[in-house]
Amino acid sequence: MKMESCCVGILAGSLISLLLPAIPDWYWPLSLLFICIPLRCWFGAGLCLYLTSLSIQLQQYSTTSQQVLAQHSTIVAGTVVSIAQHYDGGSRFILQLSETVKDKAQPGAGALLLVRWFQAPVKLQQGQQWQLPVKLKVIRGLANPGSGWAEAQALVSGLVAQATVQSSGELAEPKLLGADISLRQQLFNQLDVALGDFQSKALILALTLGERPFSDELWLGLQATGLGHLISISGMHIALVFGWVLLSQYGWALLTKRWWWRFSLALGTALLAAWLYSAMAGYAVPTVRALLALVLLVLLKLCWRRSSGRQFCLLVAALLLLLQPFWLLSLSFWLSVLAVALVFYLGWRYPPAKGMRSMLLGFLRYQLIFSLLMLPLGLLFFQGIAPLSLLSNLLFVPWCSLLVIPLLLLVFFLQSFCPWPLTLLWQLVDVLLQPLLLWLHYCAEANWWWSVPQSGVVFTLLLMAALLLLLLPVRNRSLPLLMVLSLPLLFTINLKPAAQLHLIDVGQGTAVLLQQGKHGLLYDFGPRYGSYSATEAAVLPYLRYQGVHQLDYLILSHNDSDHSGHLALLRRAYPGARLVTDVAAVMPELNCRQLPAVWQQFSLQVLWPPGPAVSDVKNDQSCVLKLEIEGWSVLLTGDISSATEQKLMAFNPELGTNVLLLSHHGSKSSNQLRFLQQLAPRLALNSAGFANPYQHPSKEVQARLSLLQVPLYNSADMGAMQLRFSKEQLELKAVRPTRLVKWLENLPFGAETAATTR
CATH class of the missing domain: 2.40.50 (OB fold (Dihydrolipoamide Acetyltransferase, E2P))
Structure with a gap:
């Protein structure tokens, strides 16, 4: 009981630390630890032990980071x-x-x-x-x-x-x-030559060395099938290698004299094989966790210590968190703990029976329950579900675990000692991986991934509660289960969706989303350079998260790489969206002046440019858009310069706004004092990258806003921002100040919410 209480305290300490505004200095929890031990308060001792470890390692990390930077x-x-x-x-x-x-x-x-x-x-x-x-x-x-x-x-x-x-x-x-x-690099080079242009080359590299040079299509296929855990070397793979080596020696050890010595040797050999596989995977964090868990298991066996599944799970999780307290921030760590706990729970709830039929039923039961449990977790953490996850796991977990991966690792082992490529053996592995590869490509093309918007979180929690009720060993589950599943009816009232404006955090660039329910209008698409695009990395995931099913308009303010993003990708994702821009090269459906005056509840007014090609400077060709909603106004200015600001004031002497998106990311060549004075905004927003080389927003612009007492909210400091409009007030919410782990954020300014009333 002492150890269990201490382990529970360590787990509790890790969860409590997520809610702390700051981590205390190490000597405070250490002092409390020396108080808890004489009082035999083992739960408190575990809690203080974790906080001490976290504080020491966080201080070391911070000191090293400051020295380097x-x-x-x-x-x-x-x-x-x-x-x-x-x-x-x-x-x-x-x-x-x-x-x-x-x-x-x-x-x-x-x-x-x-x-x-x-x-x-x-x-x-x-x-x-x-x-x-x-x-x-x-x-x-x-x-x-x-x-x-x-x-x-x-x-x-x-x-x-x-x-x-x-x-x-x-x-x-x-x-x-x-x-x-390194030896690992030599093996990679050798394998790269041996595999040539095999179709399954990326999968083989992932399963042998932990390198994942996957194409976008392959990533989509893994997401749609829920098979990412099968291809990424993780605890399951380390445990499989350990189990294969142990089973190959276990029977021989029992048949010989001094079987205990032989069994100990078998455990050591299996552990060595698991360690070698982890080393070949580059000591990736999941493999290190699995290796440490196996070391603990071997030590318990060699010491003849019996422990239940619950005790083992608690002990492993607690020791791992003590050794690496930062792992509490790893979602994969908690998913691994949950998976191991589920294995032990199902083994207790449904004791294994003899016979192939019973083993098959047990495997099906485990996959069914595990897949059902992963559905709400996928909704909660990845904003979507893979409906083919159960079928994919039933088909390919046995296929890969029992046939493909053992053969693949055997060929890889032989290749390590062979100076010439084992072409025929690798061709056999390639053939065995073809069904998996075809399945992944099919699911990627068919888009078998269902995105669920932010509003699905409540239903997610209810679904998890229902599944837990099904798993609990109680007799009459029908009434509480019915009560839980009927709760979503409370949320089916058709409330009028609020109008919102989102400033998406895309780094040094711009992407603004207007949203009304499931409909959206996107102004600029973020930056793109090389193979990276913020459209793919930030904008599309944001649209899915917010539940935007239909983009009605795509407005490209001007043809700069930090605004145009990956337009082709957007048009594939939302083929019904109409492109609005004066950039003829992208073949728009409408020019800026043809934008409708009303979209959903928003009134739209294009203030600039008055006609095509009014300037030789492409920044001054930016589409300047004024929005009005619920009596509030927002001005989106693109990258216009001070010269264009002067023309805007001349054409619109009464121009003003409640919210201003700073011109050119806060450049000092724009956002002139006279322009800001005439607009008289109550809030100023800026979209810029953290520590960007242009030093946006400039000190001069910040000084002008400070002089006018206009609060500035910069995406580099605040993250994505959301404006909610109502007749009474305008409310702004930002991501960084509202994140759970406060001590991991270091905001120079900002608050959880800001509000302006009439």
């Missing part, structure tokens, strides 16, 4: 510790800082940097040592509801900063210090 531009030296990812014109890899650089001690030695190198002169290899001139930046991702959290992912992965290699020679030229490459 002390200089914006500097020279770093280190070792490439990941297999480089190559994309259009650039490479991305992880660099571990060495002890010295240029014969001097290097700040933050041992820290990990996420490095981007555009136009690298050589092919980067894991294990190489480089001296690089870089520009350093805090890791800070986009902040949109329903999207990933880059800061949390960096903390889980141990990355302290991101760096961009400067090839201009301002500091020094990049220099290769050591050309040796």
Whole structure:
């Protein structure tokens, strides 16, 4: 009971820490720990133990990060510790800082940097040592509801900063210090040659070395089928390797004398095989977690300690969180804990029977219950469900676990010692993976992924409650189950949807969504450079999350890459949307002046340009749009300059607005004081990237707004922003201030909500 209470306390401490505004210094929970132990308050001891571990590691991470980021531009030296990812014109890899650089001690030695190198002169290899001139930046991702959290992912992965290699020679030229490459890189190169142009090459690389060079279509297929866990090396794969090696020796160990010694050797061999597989996967976080859990299991077996499934799950989860307290921010960690707990629960609830038929029924039961339980979790965390998940898992989990993966790893093992490609064996693996590959391509093309808007969260929680009632060992579940499932009827009242404006966080660019229920109008589509587009990374997920089923209009203000985004992708996703722009090259249906005066509840007025080609400067060709809703007005100005601002005031002497989206992301060449004085906005919004090279919004513009006492809300600090309009007030909500883990955010200003009343 002592250990169980302590483990529960550790888990409780991890969950409580999510709600704390700040993590206390380590000596406070440590002091309380020494009070709890004499009082035998084991729950409190576990809670304090976790908070102490979290505080110490967070302080170490912060100190290292500050040391590394002390200089914006500097020279770093280190070792490439990941297999480089190559994309259009650039490479991305992880660099571990060495002890010295240029014969001097290097700040933050041992820290990990996420490095981007555009136009690298050589092919980067894991294990190489480089001296690089870089520009350093805090890791800070986009902040949109329903999207990933880059800061949390960096903390889980141990990355302290991101760096961009400067090839201009301002500091020094990049220099290769050591050309040796790692064993994992050698195996990758060998496998890359052996596989040639096999169709299943990406799947084989994912299942052997944990590298996932998947196409967009393959990613969509994995999402639509719910088979991502099968292709990404995780706890299931590590456990399978451990189980295969153990079973291959277990029977022989029991038949020989001194079976206990043989059994111990079998456990050690199986653990070694699992460790080697984890190493080949680059010690990815899920594989490390699984490996630590197996080490604990082996130790319990060797020490003859019996433990129930509940005790084992508690002990594993608690120890993992103590060793790596940042894993509480990892969704995959909690899903793994849930999956293991479910296995033990089903083993207790439905004891396994002998015979192939009973084993098959048990497998079907597990897959059914697990798939049903994953549905609400998918709704809650990924804003959608994969309706073919159950069928896909029933078909391909046994196929891959019992046949494909064992053969694939055996061929990979042989290939590691063979100097020439084992072409025939790899062809056999490729043939066995074809059914899975065809299924993934079919589901991607058929779009078997159902997006569920934000409003589905309430129903999600109710569905989870209903499933839990079904799983609980109680006799009469019909009444409470009926009560839970009838609650959605309370939410079927057809309320009039509120009109909203969303400033999507797309970094250094613009994307504004007007929404009325399931209908939307999109003004600009975010930036695009190389293979990256904010349209794909931020805009489309945001539209799905908000439940926008129909985009009526796509308005492109002007033809700049930070506004035009990936237009073709948008048009494929919403083929019924009409394109409105003066950019003839994209073949619009309407020019800016043909935009209807009314859309849903919004009144629309195009103030600029008065006609085609009024300026040789494309920024001054921006479509300036004024919106009116519920007596409130919003002005979207694109990238117009101060000269165009003067013309706008001349053409519209009474022009004013309640909300202003700053021109040109807050550039000092726009947003002149006289223009701001005439508009007299109550709120100013700005869309800019964090620590952008243009220093938008400029200090001059901030000073002008401060002089006029106009509050400024910048997407780099606030994340995505949502304006709700009603006759009484205008309310603004932002993502970053409302995130759950306050101590992970470091906002210089801002509040959870801001409101302006008449």
